[in-house]
Amino acid sequence: MADESAAPVVEIPTGLAAQAKQAGWPEDLVRELLQRGAQPADLVRYMRMGVTADQVRQFIAGQAGGEAVGPPAPQLDLSWMKVPTEWGTRARPTKKGLTMDAINIGKYGEVPDTWEYQTEMPRGAVPTLDVEGMSYSVYEKQELWSDNAAALYEEAIQRRWRPATDIPWQAIRPLPDDLERAICQVCTHLSEKAQVEADVLSGWEPELSYGYHEVKLCLASVIFEGARHTEVFRKRALCNGGGLGLQSTGWGFRSVTDARNFTEMVAIQMVLQDSFTLVQHQYGEAFAPSAAEQLIFRLAMQDKARHVAYGIAHLKYVLLHRAERRQEIERYLEKGEALLVADDRDTATREAFAILLGGGKDRIQEGLTKYEEMRRRQVQQYLERLSWATIDRRERLHPALRAYTQAPE
Amino acid sequence: MPTFPSVEWFKVVGELVNKDDAFRRLGTVDARVGVKVGAQLFEVTFEAFECTGAREIGEGDLRDVDFWLEQTPEEWREMIENIREHGSADLHHTLNTIDLSKPEGFARSYDGYRRDTFYRFNQSLQHFFDVSSKIETRFTIGARS
The missing domain is CATH 1.10.620.20 (Ribonucleotide Reductase, subunit A)
Incomplete structure (x- = not known):
């Protein structure tokens, strides 16, 4: 009698297979990820980011540990790692330690005459769309x-x-x-x-x-x-x-x-x-x-x-x-x-x-x-x-x- | 034995507070403090957690300090001897008490904002002068004899 609960075998799209080979991800790992619902475009993005096969396996193992009690594992995104904030900032401690004035450098130190955002977005971060407003009344x-x-x-x-x-x-x-x-x-x-x-x-x-x-x-x-x-x-x-x-x-x-x-x-x-x-x-x-x-x-x-x-x-x-x-x-x-x-x-x-x-x-x-x-x-x-x-x-x-x-x- | 007033006296007291954990625990101090004793003028500088220097200055330099402390040589002597006697200023000889005892104030400034550093850092400034109780001071002015 066939095991009806077994997941169907999925095919790896050609482009993804080539990318996986180049990134060093074995086919069985890619196939497992697709069976778990990962989108090919997301996987290609992780490969291009340099995420290794071992890192993926560790992530899957960590998710598996939580499957018994928690909700389904979320898919990897990691797009937050590419947001266009000012990167490479190195504030230096002063005689008084690392003060607020000391970290006000680059764009982080630019205080606008008018604050355009109605959310709790920190100054210098990248706004997330659709975040609810906080009803501030002082913007200037x-x-x-x-x-x-x-x-x-x-x-x-x-x-x-x-x-x-x-x-x-x-x-x-x-x-x-x-x-x-x-x-x-x-x-x-x-x-x-x-x-x-x-x-x-x-x-x-x-x-x-x-x-x-x-x-x-x-x-x-x-x-x-x-x-x-x-x-x-x-x-x-x-x-x-x-x-x-x-x-x-x-x-x-x-x-x-x-x-x-x-x-x-x-x-x-x-x-x-x-x-x-x-x-x-x-x-x-x-x-x-x-x-x-x-x-x-x-x-x-x-x-x-x-x-x-x-x-x-x-x-x-x-x-x-x-x-x-x-x-x-x-x-x-x-x-x-x-x-x-x-x-x-x-x-x-x-x-x-x-x-x-x-x-x-x-x-x-x-x-x-x-x-x-x-x-x-x-x-x-x-x-x-x-x-x-x-x-x-x-x-x-x-x-x-x-x-x-x-x-x- | 350092003489009051002199650059040496302020530097000796400055070295004592810079080694004093209690002074550091009071927090940061950023102030350029003038000291006027008769015709003699000094500037004592505080930055972050320490006293960073003392030097003799001229009348025109008072515009650059945050505030200056001014009383007669005899009053300075009384204050420092009171501190020496009690280990710290008694209830009637604190910097603030002396300030209120004078219509024109003990702490004076050409700048109404910078004068307030006298209040903002008052406990540290008081500690600075209180530490002078640990040294013997010779007075060349305001002598009682």
Whole structure:
């Protein structure tokens, strides 16, 4: 009785046979491949690529191992090995290692003014047809670019720190109740603010197209640092017999969460708000009750200064390339300043800072004077950074902030 | 015993931080830092994970540094002696604390963006000066006697 399950013998097309002979593929191997459903044209292509008979046998053996449990073995393609990307690239490590800037060479370093693709295709790769779009909304370089983004990302990675183990928590000493309450209120405010920033930036990440991965990476580090600040200030509030304080009024947060445009968000969050927060960290460092709080604020200060560096360099880039956006950016800053001033209704944070800066509740008046000094420095640094980005806001500054540009009486 | 301020003093401290794993663990530093002590001016350069040099400079060179640190010779002496006494700056003598104590700032710059490197690399810069606690310093200016 004939074995009806045996596969029919297939003929090898003449051209394929000649090609196989030239490539050193035995006829029985070619016949087996055809029986398995391989297309002659594909086999010729593999032969021309230099794939050896032994490599094919290994591939078949590997596939056979999976046949018992898996789906039918896929056919070899390997056409991806011939895609016309820029090949032969040899980026070299620098003194700082193999950095993002170091690999931006050849076509891989060409950052287009407009990103044409709606998919997650990496810059420098070859697009695959029919891939579904990702619904990005930011495709123009001027909408998000900052020349320092790659370097800031590397800096953030290199200068990362770990709140759990890098802070000398054991150095924290019991504090009088008023001081403990003050620092816990300040930490509540800073922890909340950091979480908002992380959340807002997380919402923008999927809006930024893939062609500008330097900016996406930089923002990813800012998001992570927002998480770190949320963590470290919460830990400080909960480690010395105190606890969390009162929630912030959140007016300033609203100006950021309501931003409808990426540059608007950057101007308000990473230039205005972060400039003011950076100075809060400076004062926190200077008036810290122990070496632990001092290091917390100093390390947070470093992170925050990087966030500001991205923000202000982005504004400068926008204005350099789209001068007509100047008034638009001024309007964002006006809106942000108004809500930042509204935040002054948050008496809890102001009074807590005053007690911390003054050294106790009984010295709160002295502390309020220092708080005003802090405000003056916040406004001064904000204006200096804007000036670097070619924005002179001294005349258009919100009146409540402009008052701090006058010499103190 | 190196004298403060001098190129030798900054180079000795630079060699110490370059051998210090703790300094490397703080991460990369890219900054050209000016130091102004009375009429004397120096530039200390940091690149990647190390202090790469120190030299004497002129007033015009301040435009090329990221920022410069400026206080009186007596204040410099107080800061360095405080570091020597405590092994690192105490709560009132950190670079940032001194910066806030001066209306015009301790870290100054002609460039609002480059001045921010003082904040971005603050812990490394603090570590640099804190390491000076390991050497004996002779002062030719700001002498108390």
